[in-house]
Amino acid sequence: MWYNLNNMSFKKVCDELNVVKSCRQYGLTLWQCPNFLFLVLGFIVIFTILITYYIANLYMPDPRIAALIVMVVSAILMIIGNMIVQSFNRLAKANQSKSEFISIASHRLRSPITNIKWMLSILMKSNGKEIDSEQLEQMRAIKENNDRMNTLVNDLLIAARVDQGRLILKSEEMDLKALVEQLIKEYQPYAQANHIALHLQSDQDLLKVFADRTQIKIAVQRLLENGIKYIKGIGSVKIRLINKKKSVRCEVEDTGVGIPKQEQKKVFQKFFRSQNIMRYQTQGSGLGLFIAKSIIQNSRGKIGFSSQENKGSIFWVELPVKL
Amino acid sequence: MPKTILFIEDEPTLQKTVGSILQKEGIVVKSALDGELGIQKAKEILPDLILLDLILPRKDGFEVLEELKKEEKTKAIPIIVLTNLESAKDIERAIGLGAVSYLVKANYELDEVISKIKEHLK
Numbered sequence: 347m348w349y350n351l352n353n354m355s356f357k358k359v360c361d362e363l364n365v366v367k368s369c370r371q372y373g374l375t376l377w378q379c380p381n382f383l384f385l386v387l388g389f390i391v392i393f394t395i396l397i398t399y400y401i402a403n404l405y406m407p408d409p410r411i412a413a414l415i416v417m418v419v420s421a422i423l424m425i426i427g428n429m430i431v432q433s434f435n436r437l438a439k440a441n442q443s444k445s446e447f448i449s450i451a452s453h454r455l456r457s458p459i460t461n462i463k464w465m466l467s468i469l470m471k472s473n474g475k476e477i478d479s480e481q482l483e484q485m486r487a488i489k490e491n492n493d494r495m496n497t498l499v500n501d502l503l504i505a506a507r508v509d510q511g512r513l514i515l516k517s518e519e520m521d522l523k524a525l526v527e528q529l530i531k532e533y534q535p536y537a538q539a540n541h542i543a544l545h546l547q548s549d550q551d552l553l554k555v556f557a558d559r560t561q562i563k564i565a566v567q568r569l570l571e572n573g574i575k576y577i578k579g580i581g582s583v584k585i586r587l588i589n590k591k592k593s594v595r596c597e598v599e600d601t602g603v604g605i606p607k608q609e610q611k612k613v614f615q616k617f618f619r620s621q622n623i624m625r626y627q628t629q630g631s632g633l634g635l636f637i638a639k640s641i642i643q644n645s646r647g648k649i650g651f652s653s654q655e656n657k658g659s660i661f662w663v664e665l666p667v668k669l
Numbered sequence: 670m671p672k673t674i675l676f677i678e679d680e681p682t683l684q685k686t687v688g689s690i691l692q693k694e695g696i697v698v699k700s701a702l703d704g705e706l707g708i709q710k711a712k713e714i715l716p717d718l719i720l721l722d723l724i725l726p727r728k729d730g731f732e733v734l735e736e737l738k739k740e741e742k743t744k745a746i747p748i749i750v751l752t753n754l755e756s757a758k759d760i761e762r763a764i765g766l767g768a769v770s771y772l773v774k775a776n777y778e779l780d781e782v783i784s785k786i787k788e789h790l791k
Binding site for chain 2: 465496
């Protein structure tokens with residue numbers, strides 16, 4: 347690696363050599379991090395040289411020539427390796443810039459969205475006198491669209507945080523049943539309007555879990571919302587809360603369109619939307635399950651699902667009952 | 670005597686929206702568009718409560734919070750942070766500096782914000 351030491355301060359050189367720091371900066375694990383891989387590659391090459399030298403010394407009349415050849419080959423290998431690492435670095439930086447851009451843009455969008463939301467709530471309250479029912483209906487439509495925009499921006503922000511390795515969650519004692527009851531209350535009007543019944547079954551004396559309440563609400567909300575959204579016609583969504591040995595399991599079962607078998611592998615991928623729902627449900631960012639998975643896994647929990655096309659799906663999460 | 674709130678927020682639209690509702694509730698609302706002016710006004714009018722955004726020109730919300738909590742005259746005034754920053758780090762920092770409540774604008778309806786303000790004014 348060619349460094350122009352004249353133009354580089356000592357601190358900068360140290361920063362360049364601090365592999366763990368640069369890996370963290372990109373939000374990558376050590377084994378995904380180009381800088382760390384390059385270091386490993388270097389050690390392997392040095393080790394190979396020494397072994398070769400040792401073997402050549404034992405079995406060849408003039409081992410110095412063999413060692414020289416190996417050293418030249420190794421040098422070429424290292425140069426090539428370094429070129430690969432540089433490319434990875436450029437890619438990682440580009441990816442980081444993209445996540446930062448999404449994060450900043452989403453954050454900037456939040457203020458006008460909040461302004462619209464709050465101003466609309468003032469306007470809608472002054473109905474009865476100056477606003478007729480048709481105008482009120484139009485305002486509700488604006489509110490609904492604004493709420494959708496808010497959810498999308500929130501989803502983009504969380505996804506960007508996951509990409510940057512900045513999704514920091516608290517671990518506090520929380521009542522999962524109370525949270526699910528609150529969500530059911532919030533989603534009841536939406537479900538009723540779509541002829542969908544919401545049911546809750548819970549074990550008695552459900553254990554308290556340790557997780558970040560606000561984030562878990564987002565994760566369970568995405569599962570419940572999907573359950574309701576992907577039911578064609580009349581149907582139901584059942585939520586079950588079950589005590590397990592070291593965790594509490596929350597299952598969300600719907601009678602929806604299900605996920606085709608060949609697409610099930612991709613369900614938790616970012617921007618995934620299954621082909622059978624795209625035909626009639628155009629709304630949705632494809633970020634909901636990616637976010638739910640990231641939140642649950644960062645909460646030391648587990649997430650999974652089983653699904654049959656045209657019959658429905660069961661999505662489940664398990665959260666730890668101990669710190 | 671009516672209660673007074675100082676609203677330190679750099680967005681005039683939001684200041685008007687929240688301000689008009691609070692005024693209807695019989696609360697006097699004073700406003701400042703940047704951090705430095707906010708500190709100055711807080712010292713002058715000694716409001717019953719301060720509503721503070723974190724992203725502000727000249728001095729950011731954290732600096733405002735720190736300065737007001739250091740100052741003898743203003744340290745007892747309850748400060749509610751009303752912002753769109755929602756990372757755990759920012760929340761911890763603001764609460765650690767002495768904010769009584771931390772509200773993320775995008776996650777609250779206007780009614781909820783108003784009732785939180787009224788709770789702290791009692």
